[in-house]
Amino acid sequence: MGLHTGVPQLGEEGYTGLDVIRASRIAAAGHGGQILLSSTAAPFISGVEVRDLGTHRLQGLPDLERIHQVLVDGLPRDFPPLRGTVSQLGDARRVVLADDSVLLREGVARLLEEAGFEVVAQSGTADDLLRHVAMHRPDVAVIDIRMPPTHTDEGLRAAQEIREKHPSVGVLLLSQYVEPGYAMALLETSAEGVGYLLKDRVADLEQFGTAVRRVADGGSALDPTVVSQLVGRKRRDDPVDKLTAREREVLEFMAEGRSNQAIAERMFVTLRAVEKHVTSIFTKLGLPASTDDHRRVLAVLAFLRA
Template structure:
């Protein structure tokens, strides 16, 4: 897996390079600012980019802006954003194009090496991965929403797993149910959220995105 890294802190950048190299990834570029990131993505066309949300010059959201620009230039460019804090607005913007191949993780998740690699592979394959704390914040809010807009407890569990980037088979294993049952729950979620038949990956992203909209309302 070919990876581009964008991180302004030298120690963390070099740490990510070393970690990913040990995980048999090929780091084709490691940069420190958004312009260099866009150049590297245009030049290298990596399988996935790992991007700090805060890059120079203002250290606010330049990494996110560069990621969004990269996906405008080449739709579906796989991007995994790393952030120090949960920012639901940033998650919403990252998912706004309705495509897969995006992830948003808190930086401390990198410490769980096996899960980090699994998340990276999921994003590279076109999946959508959200940090468990982001998912938890979403569903804590949903639990207080009006009854008519709520999914059933099981449907919420399935959607939470979808938001974390889990496949149908993984969801089935997590919940102790069959893949056929998972498919039924997902179809019910799509129906309740008025998501018409179409590309499955696209609808999975939209289902999570609509819930993020509910939380921000």
């Protein structure tokens, strides 16, 4: 539930305006049982404890919003991070973009800047991308797989060269189609600072921005569609069949590169519950347990590719 006080506009389609959008975004940011207040609504609440959750940028709103939470008996006091917030996604991480489509490139740049990233350079060719990476040393390069001149795998080869020459720079490949082979080629030796997403994911700013940040920070991000294809492959005497539905869900999140904490927040369960699922998964699949996220991703992907 979200509460906001403002001045809506009344038109032929009903109540509209920025304050209506603000109320909607604040409500959508919360979780079940969580009561959120805007900074204008908080002063009107009395007789109960109110917690300041800080400032956040909510999707579709031009300014930062200070959000408060009402604390009352009978409701949880602690919840996962607010949903739909983009103010802390980029946190000034530096990005180089590479796509031969100027329209798409500019669109992605605008989205990333709205999410708090700093786009330091844009490229239309693989060669230009390599020059910009060497010049700017960004935190991450976001690269279209198919680039001039042949529009086949120039982006992939550029990403592999970046990984070899600039290992501190993360690489996130964008693809129009599901091509698991390209994703696996990039992840073959390391899952650190590597990602592969379908271009459709760009439309979901929170999901896209989270993936870019995870790769920039040395993590991995593999598109759920690719993971689903790998998990759904038929194998003889497949150990995956031994997993419960919940364990399969956790397995897919693991393969995407999510940490236990991120999985817990996505599934709305406790961290301890996820840890139990992970232990069970590794036991059933006969994989060596590891607390290192990168080794874990590689182990899971190696199993799924087999």
